[in-house]
Amino acid sequence: MPRQRAGAHGPELPATAWAVLGLLSFGTELSGYDLKKWADNSLRFFYWSPASSQIYAELRRLEDRGYTQSRVAASDGLRPKRLYRVTPAGRAALRDWVRHGDYEPTVLKHPTVLRVWLGHLGDAKTLRRAVEAHRDAANEELTAAQHAHDNAPRTWPYPVAVTQWAVRHAQAEVELADALLADLDRIDRRARSGAQRTTGTKITTTTAKTTTR
Amino acid sequence: MPRQRAGAHGPELPATAWAVLGLLSFGTELSGYDLKKWADNSLRFFYWSPASSQIYAELRRLEDRGYTQSRVAASDGLRPKRLYRVTPAGRAALRDWVRHGDYEPTVLKHPTVLRVWLGHLGDAKTLRRAVEAHRDAANEELTAAQHAHDNAPRTWPYPVAVTQWAVRHAQAEVELADALLADLDRIDRRARSGAQRTTGTKITTTTAKTTTR
DNA sequence: TTGCCCATGTAATTTGTTACATGATTTA
DNA sequence: TAAATCATGTAACAAATTACATGGGCAA
Numbered sequence: 001m002p003r004q005r006a007g008a009h010g011p012e013l014p015a016t017a018w019a020v021l022g023l024l025s026f027g028t029e030l031s032g033y034d035l036k037k038w039a040d041n042s043l044r045f046f047y048w049s050p051a052s053s054q055i056y057a058e059l060r061r062l063e064d065r066g067y068t069q070s071r072v073a074a075s076d077g078l079r080p081k082r083l084y085r086v087t088p089a090g091r092a093a094l095r096d097w098v099r100h101g102d103y104e105p106t107v108l109k110h111p112t113v114l115r116v117w118l119g120h121l122g123d124a125k126t127l128r129r130a131v132e133a134h135r136d137a138a139n140e141e142l143t144a145a146q147h148a149h150d151n152a153p154r155t156w157p158y159p160v161a162v163t164q165w166a167v168r169h170a171q172a173e174v175e176l177a178d179a180l181l182a183d184l185d186r187i188d189r190r191a192r193s194g195a196q197r198t199t200g201t202k203i204t205t206t207t208a209k210t211t212t213r
Numbered sequence: 214m215p216r217q218r219a220g221a222h223g224p225e226l227p228a229t230a231w232a233v234l235g236l237l238s239f240g241t242e243l244s245g246y247d248l249k250k251w252a253d254n255s256l257r258f259f260y261w262s263p264a265s266s267q268i269y270a271e272l273r274r275l276e277d278r279g280y281t282q283s284r285v286a287a288s289d290g291l292r293p294k295r296l297y298r299v300t301p302a303g304r305a306a307l308r309d310w311v312r313h314g315d316y317e318p319t320v321l322k323h324p325t326v327l328r329v330w331l332g333h334l335g336d337a338k339t340l341r342r343a344v345e346a347h348r349d350a351a352n353e354e355l356t357a358a359q360h361a362h363d364n365a366p367r368t369w370p371y372p373v374a375v376t377q378w379a380v381r382h383a384q385a386e387v388e389l390a391d392a393l394l395a396d397l398d399r400i401d402r403r404a405r406s407g408a409q410r411t412t413g414t415k416i417t418t419t420t421a422k423t424t425t426r
Numbered sequence: 427t428t429g430c431c432c433a434t435g436t437a438a439t440t441t442g443t444t445a446c447a448t449g450a451t452t453t454a
Numbered sequence: 455t456a457a458a459t460c461a462t463g464t465a466a467c468a469a470a471t472t473a474c475a476t477g478g479g480c481a482a
Binding site: 429436448450451453 | 455456457458459460464470476
């Protein structure tokens with residue numbers, strides 16, 4: 001006999017679908033376009049941001065499942081938009097996922113660290129620049145997260161806690177990048193002192209762009 | 214006229230392909246199976262780990278591009294395996310990506326935080342458990358990263374720096390989870406004290422599983 | 427009046443996962 | 455001798471991205 005999946009109610013949906021449905025669970029009626037914007041402003045801090053085309057696809061699927069309902073709002077003069085809202089069935093399914101969904105591991109893809117890992121094929125200068133670019137991006141994330149946190153309505157305590165998490169996460173990312181930069185400098189210094197007479201290694205002390213100065 | 218992509222040498226490959234090629238760039242000849250194991254032991258700390266089937270697919274693509282070469286090693290008695298190594302062209306292309314590849318943003322998908330974000334649909338107990346499960350997983354990551362760091366050969370300074378980064382990253386993840394747990398408790402406490410006479414809210418003080426005790 | 431933002435999507439493609447097939451070897 | 459593990463994959467599917475189409479309003 002076929003084994004039953006743990007807590008199988010309907011066919012399982014990926015976390016991304018719950019994320020989209022979740023955006024609708026705060027009560028407001030939203031269009032696909034709105035959803036994309038909200039995803040960019042909140043979701044993306046802890047669960048990336050799907051392309052608009054994917055959001056539309058998810059909305060279609062959610063409507064097929066009966067988890068959302070849509071109506072066309074022809075706001076006078078303006079081009080009509082399709083507004084989605086969550087149905088009772090959708091709310092129940094989402095609630096069930098939040099409460100009883102299986103643990104899913106975090107997915108992390110960090111191209112900058114991948115580059116550093118392959119540092120034996122790079123040079124100190126471009127490697128440093130790559131990490132600096134990442135640190136700058138993390139710093140911008142930090143400001144954006146701080147902004148999101150400040151503007152989060154206090155009526156929703158969980159999103160407030162999550163934006164706080166996002167702020168701390170961005171801070172950690174910046175610190176991690178700085179520590180990595182320090183390690184890169186150490187590697188560079190050791191290479192410089194150790195490769196005094198190695199073939200093809202021209203030592204130009206002027207190139208050094210040290211932080212400790 | 215068609216605009217040229219920044220630094221277009223061949224058709225651009227995704228970071229994942231460079232990750233697989235990168236595993237081969239440390240000198241050893243590896244089979245697809247070996248590659249999967251190495252990915253699980255090193256790559257996965259900063260750049261997830263592709264399924265074996267995807268590794269085989271990437272290897273085929275890399276060989277099509279002329280970036281890898283393979284031979285069948287029929288180690289007597291044992292089932293023959295196909296061993297891959299990087300070609301000079303592959304090394305050059307990888308080197309070029311490390312040095313001049315465009316900045317790619319980090320991808321983060323954090324289902325646990327997503328759950329917390331939707332906390333208004335959950336209950337304090339299961340929410341707490343979900344975050345605790347994540348913290349435990351992060352703690353295991355920490356031990357694994359520490360192990361990887363301790364066992365990393367000192368001849369490769371960059372992987373050493375990266376495993377160090379992975380250790381610090383896992384530590385940060387644990388701390389982030391603990392801070393989030395504290396915030397969840399605060400929310401729970403506020404809800405308990407504020408909902409004294411709300412309809413349908415039965416207050417059972419015995420259910421409380423407080424950390425500060 | 428040209429070009430950009432709003433808004434809604436479709437089509438094609440790529441990326442990645444799950445499930446399965448196969449056969450040999452090692453371990454319980 | 456049953457099972458797990460090694461090793462190499464294929465097939466089918468799902469998830470996600472890129473590129474494109476469309477048309478209206480609005481600002482330069």
